[in-house]
Amino acid sequence: MGQIELKGVAKRFGDAEVIPPLDLKIEDGEFVVFVGPSGCGKSTLLRLIAGLEDVSGGKIEIDGRDATAERPAQRGLAMVFQSYALYPHMSVRKNIAFPLKMAKVPQAEIDAKVNNAAEILNLASYIDRRPGQLSGGQRQRVAIGRAIVRNPQAFLFDEPLSNLDAALRVNMRLEITELHNTLKTTMIYVTHDQVEAMTMADKIVVLQAGKIEQVGSPLDLYNHPKNRFVAGFIGSPKMNFMTGAEAAKHDAHEIGFRPEHIAVGETGDWKGKVTVSEHLGSDTFLHVDTEFGIINVRANGNVDVHHGDTIWMTPDRSKVHRFDAAGNTL
Amino acid sequence: MARASTTQRKAVVTVCAWAVGLVIFFPILWTILTSFKSEVDAIAIPPKFLNFNWTLDNYHDVQERSRYFLHFMNSVIISLGSTILALIIAIPAAWSMAFVPGRRTKDILMWMLSTKMLPAVGVLVPIYLIFRDFGLLDTRTGLIIVLTMMNLPIVVWMLYTYFKEIPGEILEAARMDGATLSKEIIYILTPMAVPGIASTLLLNVILSWNEAFWTLNLTAANSAPLSAFIASYSSPEGLFYAKLSAASTMAIAPILILGWFSQKQLVRGLTFGAVK
Amino acid sequence: MATQASRAAGRLMISPAVILLLMWMIVPLGMTIYFSFLRYNLLIPGENPFVGLENYSYFFTDPNFWPSLVNTLFLVGGVLLITTVGGVLLALLLDQPMWGQGIVRILVIAPFFVMPTVSALVWKNMFMNPVNGVFAWIANVFGLPAFDFLAHAPLLSIILIVSWQWLPFATLILLTALQSLDSEQLEASEMDGAGPLARFFYIMVPHLSRAATVVILIQTIFLLSVFAEILVTTNGGPGNASTNLTYLVYSQSLLQYDVGLGSAGGIVAVILANIVAIFLMRMIGKNLET
Ligand SMILES: Nc1ncnc2c1ncn2[C@@H]1O[C@H](COP(=O)(O)OP(=O)(O)O)[C@@H](O)[C@H]1O
Ligand SMILES: [Mg+2]
Numbered sequence: 103m104g105q106i107e108l109k110g111v112a113k114r115f116g117d118a119e120v121i122p123p124l125d126l127k128i129e130d131g132e133f134v135v136f137v138g139p140s141g142c143g144k145s146t147l148l149r150l151i152a153g154l155e156d157v158s159g160g161k162i163e164i165d166g167r168d169a170t171a172e173r174p175a176q177r178g179l180a181m182v183f184q185s186y187a188l189y190p191h192m193s194v195r196k197n198i199a200f201p202l203k204m205a206k207v208p209q210a211e212i213d214a215k216v217n218n219a220a221e222i223l224n225l226a227s228y229i230d231r232r233p234g235q236l237s238g239g240q241r242q243r244v245a246i247g248r249a250i251v252r253n254p255q256a257f258l259f260d261e262p263l264s265n266l267d268a269a270l271r272v273n274m275r276l277e278i279t280e281l282h283n284t285l286k287t288t289m290i291y292v293t294h295d296q297v298e299a300m301t302m303a304d305k306i307v308v309l310q311a312g313k314i315e316q317v318g319s320p321l322d323l324y325n326h327p328k329n330r331f332v333a334g335f336i337g338s339p340k341m342n343f344m345t346g347a348e349a350a351k352h353d354a355h356e357i358g359f360r361p362e363h364i365a366v367g368e369t370g371d372w373k374g375k376v377t378v379s380e381h382l383g384s385d386t387f388l389h390v391d392t393e394f395g396i397i398n399v400r401a402n403g404n405v406d407v408h409h410g411d412t413i414w415m416t417p418d419r420s421k422v423h424r425f426d427a428a429g430n431t432l
Numbered sequence: 433m434a435r436a437s438t439t440q441r442k443a444v445v446t447v448c449a450w451a452v453g454l455v456i457f458f459p460i461l462w463t464i465l466t467s468f469k470s471e472v473d474a475i476a477i478p479p480k481f482l483n484f485n486w487t488l489d490n491y492h493d494v495q496e497r498s499r500y501f502l503h504f505m506n507s508v509i510i511s512l513g514s515t516i517l518a519l520i521i522a523i524p525a526a527w528s529m530a531f532v533p534g535r536r537t538k539d540i541l542m543w544m545l546s547t548k549m550l551p552a553v554g555v556l557v558p559i560y561l562i563f564r565d566f567g568l569l570d571t572r573t574g575l576i577i578v579l580t581m582m583n584l585p586i587v588v589w590m591l592y593t594y595f596k597e598i599p600g601e602i603l604e605a606a607r608m609d610g611a612t613l614s615k616e617i618i619y620i621l622t623p624m625a626v627p628g629i630a631s632t633l634l635l636n637v638i639l640s641w642n643e644a645f646w647t648l649n650l651t652a653a654n655s656a657p658l659s660a661f662i663a664s665y666s667s668p669e670g671l672f673y674a675k676l677s678a679a680s681t682m683a684i685a686p687i688l689i690l691g692w693f694s695q696k697q698l699v700r701g702l703t704f705g706a707v708k
Numbered sequence: 709m710a711t712q713a714s715r716a717a718g719r720l721m722i723s724p725a726v727i728l729l730l731m732w733m734i735v736p737l738g739m740t741i742y743f744s745f746l747r748y749n750l751l752i753p754g755e756n757p758f759v760g761l762e763n764y765s766y767f768f769t770d771p772n773f774w775p776s777l778v779n780t781l782f783l784v785g786g787v788l789l790i791t792t793v794g795g796v797l798l799a800l801l802l803d804q805p806m807w808g809q810g811i812v813r814i815l816v817i818a819p820f821f822v823m824p825t826v827s828a829l830v831w832k833n834m835f836m837n838p839v840n841g842v843f844a845w846i847a848n849v850f851g852l853p854a855f856d857f858l859a860h861a862p863l864l865s866i867i868l869i870v871s872w873q874w875l876p877f878a879t880l881i882l883l884t885a886l887q888s889l890d891s892e893q894l895e896a897s898e899m900d901g902a903g904p905l906a907r908f909f910y911i912m913v914p915h916l917s918r919a920a921t922v923v924i925l926i927q928t929i930f931l932l933s934v935f936a937e938i939l940v941t942t943n944g945g946p947g948n949a950s951t952n953l954t955y956l957v958y959s960q961s962l963l964q965y966d967v968g969l970g971s972a973g974g975i976v977a978v979i980l981a982n983i984v985a986i987f988l989m990r991m992i993g994k995n996l997e998t
Contacts, residue, residue, distance in 0.1 A: 154604050156711045173713065175610035187605035191623040200619075201609035248609070446806040452798065453815035456875070460818055462842070463830050475840040477848070521728065524721035532718030540726060542993055547733045549985035551933045553954045554978035557961045557970050558739035581732040588725055613717050642823040644936035645954075649962060659936070662825045666832075666940040673834060680826040691821035692814050699884045702877070703922050 103165045104255040104288030105130045106151060110160035113146055113312075120146050121312035123160055128256075128290065128305075133282050136292045137299040137335070138309035144292040147309070148258050151290065153177050164255060175204070180249035181258040184265065186241045188233035188248075195220075195229045198247045205252075219247040222284070239270045246281070256288035263298065275301060296336050300324070308332050330429035333358050339387060339398040341423065348394060354424035354432055361387070361400035363421040366407065370414030372397070379408055390415065460684070467491070467677035474673035490678035498664070500679065507657035507683075509572055510647075511640035514579035515587070515633055521580075522587040523629070527617060529588075530595035531603060541592065548585040552645045563650060570652040578650065579640045586639070587632055590701045594628025595621070631697030634690055638698075641687050658683040737978070743971035750965035763972035770969075772948045772956055779863055780952040780980075784931045786867040787874060788924055794871075795878025795923065796916065802879070803886050813883075820876035824936040831869045832858060832941045862942045862950035869937055874930075878923045885919030886912070918991075925988035932981050953977050 106128040113121040120143045128134050136144045149155045151162060153174035162170045169177050180201075189197050198219055202212045220226045223243045233241055242262060249257055259278070263271045279302050282289050293299055299306050300320045308315040308323065308331075316328040320336075327333035333341050341358040349357045366388070374392035381404055388399040388407060392415075399415060407413055424432040454461075465481065466474050473484040494500045529537045559578065560569075568574030598621065606620045622629070647660040662683055665676045691698070744763050748756040767773055802813060819827065835842045836857040844854035857865040889912065897911050933954045938944055944951035944959065951959070957977060961970025 152608060154607070154711065174604075174608045179608070181605065181608045183601045183605060185599055185601050187599065187601040189602060189606070189620055189624070191626075200606070200611075204606075204610035204615065248605075252609070442805055442807070445801070445804040446808065449801050449804070449806050449812045450808065452801065453812040456872070457815035457818055459827070459830055459835065459872070460822065462834060463826075466834065477840070477845050479842060479845055521725050525725035528718035528722040532714050534715065534718070538993070540722070542989055544725075544729055546985060546989060547729050549929050549981055549988070550733065550737070551954065551974075551977045551981045553933060553935070553957045554974040554981075555736035555740055556958065557743060557967050557974060558736040560962065561739075561967070562736070581728065584725060584729060584732075613714075638821060642821070644824045645933065648825075648936060648939060649958070659823045659825050662823070662829060663936070663940050665829055673840070676829060676833060680830060684822050684826055687821045687823070688818060691817070695813075695817060695880060696884075698820075699881050702926060703881060 105165050107163040111157050112159040114158040124314050131286050133289045133304045135299040135303035136307045140294050142309045143312035148292050152181050178255040180252050180254035182245045182262045184261045186245040190233050193230050194244050201252045215251045219250045223247050238266050259291040330425045333423050342397045344394045352424050355427040356425040358423040359417045361398040363418040364399045365416045370416035372415045376411045463677045464681050467681045469674050471674045490674045494679045503658050503661040510575050510657050511637045513576040514640050515636040517580045518583045518587040525588050526591035526595050529592050544585040570655050572655045578646045583636045590632040634694040635697050635701040740971045740974050743967050744975050746968050748967040763968045767972045775948045776951045776953050776956040787871045790871040791874045791878040794875050795882045798879040799882035799886050817876045819872050828937040828940045881923050889915050928984045
């Protein structure tokens with residue numbers, strides 16, 4: 103089991119309220135991603151769940167039991183840190199065995215579990231090395247291995263991929279997703295990268311300044327953002343926003359179109375001059391200077407448009423996102 | 433300076449530097465040489481550099497004349513004892529300051545430093561009287577207590593600067609893994625900080641070994657470490673240069689060797705981390 | 709990492725160190741202050757009446773007080789001058805590429821590890837002795853009369869001995885600072901057309917000034933309480949020619965057994981040291997921010 107419920111959980115550091123009271127329910131077996139800009143309180147929220155920080159108010163329930171006052175180790179959660187936090191003076195094997203040793207598990211059982219984890223994570227070949235002799239990806243695996251052997255109720259990940267290079271990051275992303283499919287344990291994953299959130303999550307929690315802006319499945323957030331912040335945060339390239347007459351046409355204070363919902367042609371609704379064109383082969387990203395400011399357009403395949411060209415664009419008006427003056431979706 | 437220099441320039445620099453280095457080192461070298469001379473050779477004019485009859489008699493005489501070995505052991509026991517005691521008190525304190533800093537942590541650190549700046553002579557009289565009343569004068573225990581307190585601020589500070597370099601996440605990971613506070617310190621922090629703890633130990637052994645204000649004022653025949661014992665040579669008695677040299681060589685040799693290993697830590701420890 | 713539990717643990721773990729140091733500071737210092745207001749001589753049994761500031765006025769009017777204060781200042785100032793100037797020069801020299809740099813470094817640093825009593829005795833007997841000392845022989849070689857250093861220039865001799873002990877410290881710290889200077893900074897300034905002198909004054913001196921300040925302040929703390937070197941060489945003499953404040957207090961309290969007077973002197977020394985300490989603490993405190 104690994105159901106976690108936050109009831110009115112809040113956190114203050116001195117006078118600064120980093121997390122205003124919030125409620126959140128995480129179901130057993132779910133892959134939940136906390137996403138939001140840097141400094142919005144994602145790590146703090148995760149550390150509250152882990153028990154590394156005390157809550158300033160509210161209750162944390164794990165599997166229905168009040169865990170607010172429990173020490174980190176009692177909560178049955180395992181954490182993978184951004185810096186991996188491996189014990190540098192212990193071999194990989196000892197690192198992975200450490201939580202079991204602390205729990206006074208018999209040596210034979212420890213060996214079996216460590217070997218099992220090594221097999222799952224494919225790290226048997228370097229099990230007797232020290233962390234200092236491993237690459238970033240290998241360290242990441244060891245950190246996950248150390249989490250797995252405890253059979254936790256839930257895994258907590260704090261930006262685990264941010265120290266890896268781009269190619270490795272994609273690989274590890276897949277591995278963690280696969281691991282979740284195998285273990286079916288609850289995972290809470292913190293990232294500032296919306297691509298990671300969209301690709302990995304069952305459920306995304308979008309945070310801003312400690313506040314939950316929206317909770318939902320990735321496509322739910324993409325198609326039905328609750329407000330301007332979520333609309334702008336989810337999706338890449340970013341949604342184009344417009345106010346004024348163009349918004350008035352849709353009876354809104356502000357409207358937004360995603361770059362992939364704008365078509366380029368010989369004629370159209372809007373005219374503009376291309377400032378930058380990025381040709382990826384599969385897609386073409388255009389930055390177009392228009393009367394509404396810069397508009398990002400994403401076209402499928404290669405479009406033969408270059409810097410300085412004047413082009414016409416037509417938005418798919420059925421895909422419009424409309425917002426009121428407060429930024430909420432209409 | 434990453435600057436290509438000509439061989440010629442390098443040669444000039446080398447000669448100058450070696451000359452200066454040898455001049456500065458000469459008193460030590462001279463002491464060591466003299467310790468192997470006979471007393472007559474020791475005062476020969478012109479001085480004899482290498483062309484004398486090498487002898488080990490002085491080392492033998494020094495032990496005969498006074499219980500040299502006793503004082504040597506006093507030095508070892510007092511400097512090691514006070515350093516280890518200080519470490520035991522300081523490790524938890526430094527842990528606390530490095531990993532659970534509070535609002536007052538900085539003030540406490542600065543205050544500890546300020547106690548180090550209290551001139552010893554300011555508390556000489558009361559310490560002397562307290563020691564007299566408690567029978568601690570001329571005991572190793574008494575000196576260990578004083579030197580522990582003398583060194584505690586430096587030990588705390590050095591450990592603090594080393595601990596600060598250990599990422600807190602690793603200790604948090606241990607906590608998540610179920611380590612209690614004592615296990616966290618014993619299995620994770622201490623092994624990770626071994627180099628830092630060793631440097632601290634080294635520097636403080638050196639400082640205690642060479643300490644000469646308290647040792648001179650609080651000890652006599654029984655518990656005097658070498659730094660105080662050597663002072664007994666200050667009243668001349670016939671020909672004694674060679675014996676003085678032998679006693680001195682034995683007194684400084686261990687620390688000279690330790691010191692060479694601890695140059696880096698020395699800077700850090702004595703500047704309280706202000707220069708790294 | 710700050711839950712109630714860990715913060716409580718933190719307080720618990722820091723308390724032995726804090727309590728012990730607090731006792732170490734307050735109890736003896738309090739006693740010193742208290743004694744300094746009493747007429748209290750170990751050789752005169754009986755009452756120890758409260759006499760107000762009498763000890764202080766005795767201390768300040770003691771014919772040895774002003775000379776000892778002047779001696780203290782000369783001793784501290786002289787050693788500081790020699791060690792900082794010498795230290796900067798030596799550090800610059802040792803920072804150059806050369807053969808056997810490691811060994812030279814060791815040779816230069818060695819005196820710092822020699823205990824004060826040993827270095828004082830070695831200098832006194834084997835170098836400064838007017839009959840058998842190395843200096844006497846050198847003077848002789850040049851046809852000069854031997855000079856009795858400790859009899860005729862006792863303070864200067866002690867300054868030389870103490871400088872020899874502390875020069876390595878200054879050198880080591882300044883060298884460390886010099887080596888932490890980013891070589892790209894020097895190269896950049898060279899590209900910008902700065903000659904060797906300009907590089908020294910505009911890049912190195914500002915970089916070294918911080919380390920030099922630390923050297924000066926820390927040495928001052930130690931130099932204010934130079935003791936063993938005086939005890940084994942001159943015993944503060946001839947007369948009071950090489951008596952510093954620390955030695956004066958020592959002789960009043962442990963040689964003349966005048967606890968009251970010695971305590972008053974101790975307090976004066978504490979105040980003097982604190983003036984320096986305030987500056988030092990400021991510097992170190994600033995460093996703590998980063
Ligand atoms: N121990 C702390 N003391 C004071 N403020 C903190 C502490 N930890 C985090 N904060 C503040 O809380 C906010 C959220 O931090 P964090 O949770 O680390 O953000 P994120 O992980 O989303 O980037 C930041 O403004 C940070 O400065
Ligand atoms: Mg974070």
